[in-house]
Amino acid sequence: MEKRKLGTTGPSVSAIGLGCMGMSDFYGPADRSESIATLHAALDAGITLLDTGDFYGMGHNEMLIREALAGRNRDNLQISVKFGALRDPNKGFLGYDSRPAAIRNFVAYSLQRLGVDTIDIYRPARLDPDVPIEESVGAMADMVKAGWIKHIGLSEVGSDTIRRAHAVHPIVDLQIEYSLVARGIESDILKTCRELGISITAYGVLARGLISGHWSKERSAVQDFRQMSPRFQGSNLDANLALVDSLRSIAAEVGASPAQVAIAWVAAQGNDIVPLVGARRRDRLSEALGALDVKLTDAHLAALAKAFPPGAAAGARYPEAQLAHMDSEKR
Template sequence: MRTRTLGTTGPAVSELGLGLMGMSDLYGPADEAESIATIHAALDAGITLMDTGDFYGMGHNEMLLRDALKGRAREQVVISVKFGALRDPDGGWSGNDGRPQAVKNFLAYTLRRLGTDHVDVYRPARLDPDVPVEETVGAIAEMVKAGHVRHIGLSEVGAETLRRAHAVHPISDLQIEYSLLSRGIERDILPAARELGIGVTAYGVLSRGLLSGHWSPGRALGAGDFRGMSPRFQQENLQRNLDLVEALRRVAEAKGASVAQLALAWVAAQGEDIIPLVGARRRDRLAESLAAADLALTPQDLADIERAVPAGAAAGDRYATAQMSHLDSEAPGNGS
């Protein structure tokens, strides 16, 4: 597994990371033993970047990662944690908290659940509209000085917010959705990140399964699977998006690859400063994704992919309207 660096100030990490959210939340039930086996398989394959959030399963995801890392050398793993999203006992969402005192409180609980003395990259999951980003980042910077955090990241913020935060403390990377179906960052956000020397950890690279090549129009979604509310999975939108997938499949088959491998390789090919996060919950899906690291795309391949799935071709927003309103990255004039 080759490595890339999270920006100019962040750590070296594997060129693919593992996103753990689906092992605890939002995609329906997951098998805990298989989840841990998948994390072990990723580590054995050379993946060092593990991405979690303290609100994934209300702490379950961090404890799952702690259990999976038992017996492993802590320094061989880069743990990235998102914080700030507020939940209720029924799993509902109650906004975001970026107050300095909340930052330190969230971190204290995260360190205990993970069973570690530091987090490698710590980031607010969403911008708190009631707290200036400078205050939130300043509080994390205090935790860097105290040794509890190694690097500061951000998630789903626009270009201007990125600049304001970076002026307070170097930002290692921006975690944001980026895929063939979600290319909004290319206009202003990605250029700003590159101007500042900030890396990108790309999530949603398979568009929550749409670009996996395994999705079917009649697939039933279980309780707790948020894709049931996602605009891209609704009726006409779903069929239009799956038509794009079939066009991509033809390119993939000519290349001797799967749709998922081609979609992953495309994201990785957009720059050495981009690290795709693989959201596999099972070892077989992980193995398929890992093969993308060895898939070299030629200029002709990239042109063929662009023709199959042009920028802006996706039908439907990437989140429901209420969730889109919480994304600083999608705010008018903020670089979406």
């Protein structure tokens, strides 16, 4: 497995990471035994970066990872944890909390649920509008000194926040959505990260399955997060599935699946970018890993650029209510 270094001060991780969220939340029921088998398959294939959040299933995801790692060799394994999202018993969201005292509380629970002494990469899930980023990162810097966490990351924040955070303590990576149909970081955020020596861990590389080649209009009644996503609704879905038809055509020329080409495209945008794949089944994981063998030529990249120019997707990547809380979307 090829390795890529996270930032100038971070660890070397596998060229593809595994996003574990769907094993616990947001995409309907998941099979526990299949989830654990998928985690084992990922480790066996050389994946070393596991991404989770303390609010994924209200702790379920962290405990699932702990169960999957029991008895496994954990050398050179990196667990990335997001914190700060507040939820209620109905699984609704109540906002974000990145106060220093809250962060110390969150990390204590994550350490216990994961069964580890230190967390490799720790990051606020979103910017808390009521707490200066300097205070949050300062608290995490103290946690690095205490040995509770090793590295500090960020998630879905804009350039100004990135600069302010990095001035307090080195940031190793920014986790943010990046795909053929979500290219917003290219206008400014990616440049800022590269200037500061911060890597990108890209989630949503298949746009929540939209550009995987497995989605169809017949699946639109699925009861999960996608039912609220603008890109999966009405005429937006029609327009976006037409884009996928173009991807299918290019993938046929490449000799790979649409999903593999979409993942390979993200990986090809720079050695400082690590795609996170949200596979929760072994067959989907196997397909995603096949992207490592896809070699996109200049002609393929040009065809993809023509088929997927910035802004090509119909509909926003999140509902308006959520976009309003995303620092990365502020211009």
